[in-house]
Amino acid sequence: MKASHAVLLLLVQVIVLLPLLCLSDDFVTSRATYYGSPDCKGNPRGACGFGEFGRDINDGEVSGVSSRLWKSGAGCGACYQVRCKIPPHCNEEGVYVVATDYGEGDGTDFIFSPKAYGRMARPGTEFQLYSFGVVDVEYQRVPCRYGGYNLVYKIHEKSYNPHYLAVLILYVGGVNDILAVEVWQEDCKEWKRMRRVFGAVHDYQNPPRGTLSLRFLVYGSTGLNWVESQNALPADWTAGATYSSNILLT
Numbered sequence: 001m002k003a004s005h006a007v008l009l010l011l012v013q014v015i016v017l018l019p020l021l022c023l024s025d026d027f028v029t030s031r032a033t034y035y036g037s038p039d040c041k042g043n044p045r046g047a048c049g050f051g052e053f054g055r056d057i058n059d060g061e062v063s064g065v066s067s068r069l070w071k072s073g074a075g076c077g078a079c080y081q082v083r084c085k086i087p088p089h090c091n092e093e094g095v096y097v098v099a100t101d102y103g104e105g106d107g108t109d110f111i112f113s114p115k116a117y118g119r120m121a122r123p124g125t126e127f128q129l130y131s132f133g134v135v136d137v138e139y140q141r142v143p144c145r146y147g148g149y150n151l152v153y154k155i156h157e158k159s160y161n162p163h164y165l166a167v168l169i170l171y172v173g174g175v176n177d178i179l180a181v182e183v184w185q186e187d188c189k190e191w192k193r194m195r196r197v198f199g200a201v202h203d204y205q206n207p208p209r210g211t212l213s214l215r216f217l218v219y220g221s222t223g224l225n226w227v228e229s230q231n232a233l234p235a236d237w238t239a240g241a242t243y244s245s246n247i248l249l250t
Contacts, residue, residue, distance in 0.1 A: 027138035032082060032110040034117035034130070035064070035103075042113050046101030048076035048199035049156075049168055054100035061095060061119060064103030064111040074177040074219075075099055076200040077170070079144040082110055084120045084135045089128050095119035096142065102199075106134055143250070146171045151216070151229070151247040156201055159239040166203035167194075167214075170242075173249040176220035184213040191215060210235045218249065 037043065041060025044052050047070075054062065063082075069075050076099060083094025095116050103111040114130075120137075121129040129135065149171055156166035169178050181202040182191040194202040212233040215226050229245040237243070 027083075027140050028109075029136070029138050030109040031107045031134055032063075032084070032112060032117070032137045033106065033108050033134045034112040034114050037114050040114040040118075042100050046199075048073070048100050048102075049197075049201040050076070050100050050170070050199075053154075053170060057100065058096070058098045059115070060113055061097050061116040062100040062113050063097040063116055064101035065099045066104035066109040067102070069099060069109055070102045071177065073196055073199045074179050077144065077172045078175075078177070079142050080110075080139050081142050082112075082120065082137050082139040084129070084137050086129070086132070086135060089122055089125040090120055090135075091122045094137075098144070108134065109139065110137065141175055143174045144172065146173055148248070149244070151245045151249060152242055153214075153232070153245065154242045155233075155237055155239050156203070157239050159203075159237075161237055161239075162207065162209055164203065164205055165207040165212075165233075165237070166197060166201055169200045169202070169216075174220055176218050176249045178216050179219050179224075180217040182215050182217075183207060184215075186210070212237070214245075216247070220249070 042055040042062035044055040046054045048054060065075060078099045079096060081094055081096050084090040097112065097116050118126045118129065151172060152170045154168040154170060156168055159166045172178055181194045183194060183204055185192045185208050192204065194204045197203050211231050213228065213230045214232040215228040218225050218227050227247050229247050232245055233243060
């Protein structure tokens with residue numbers, strides 16, 4: 001089913017990031033910093049390929065992540081709880097962020113948008129926290145919740161029907177990574193692997209004609225599984241359009 005751009009923008013606004021019902025104390029120690037941004041939100045040119053979605057998702061509380069969390073792009077869209085460790089300045093809850101970019105340096109696993117970085121501070125101490133530049137943190141991965149909406153994919157603007165197809169994967173719920181995407185080749189009766197171009201973008205030269213089915217290799221709490229979306233794209237798919245799948249990842 002095709003989702004309008006208006007619906008996509010609405011989804012950006014309704015994202016709710018929820019921690020696990022019973023958070024463990026299994027936090028990982030690391031460091032975090034922040035990057036410059038004119039509006040304190042995310043970078044629309046982030047390495048995940050999210051564009052404006054990556055700027056506004058989670059109200060701009062996003063982060064670039066290190067290679068061990070980036071996972072060659074499979075970590076795009078993952079959600080984390082991060083809290084800093086300077087008691088006079090840091091609140092107890094920390095911040096919940098979405099990974100939308102790649103970046104690391106000075107031992108950091110997170111390079112936050114300014115808005116996300118400031119969210120770790122106790123009220124009235126934001127300026128002091130910003131002045132540190134880099135802070136010690138602890139983090140854990142948490143489920144992403146997108147208001148019950150299914151996995152969504154956007155046709156990349158450089159796609160050209162019927163010669164070139166590139167899809168951007170959005171709204172991966174739960175604690176799940178998309179490791180691969182394949183398209184069904186009807187005449188050969190087999191699945192064909194799409195190439196991960198960068199981040200969350202997968203492409204295929206000369207895709208099959210007609211309605212397309214896709215399947216996704218998902219790694220999460222239930223292990224490694226292929227999840228299929230039949231009739232995922234209509235025959236007249238167009239660049240820039242967004243489509244909702246029949247897949248709800250939790």
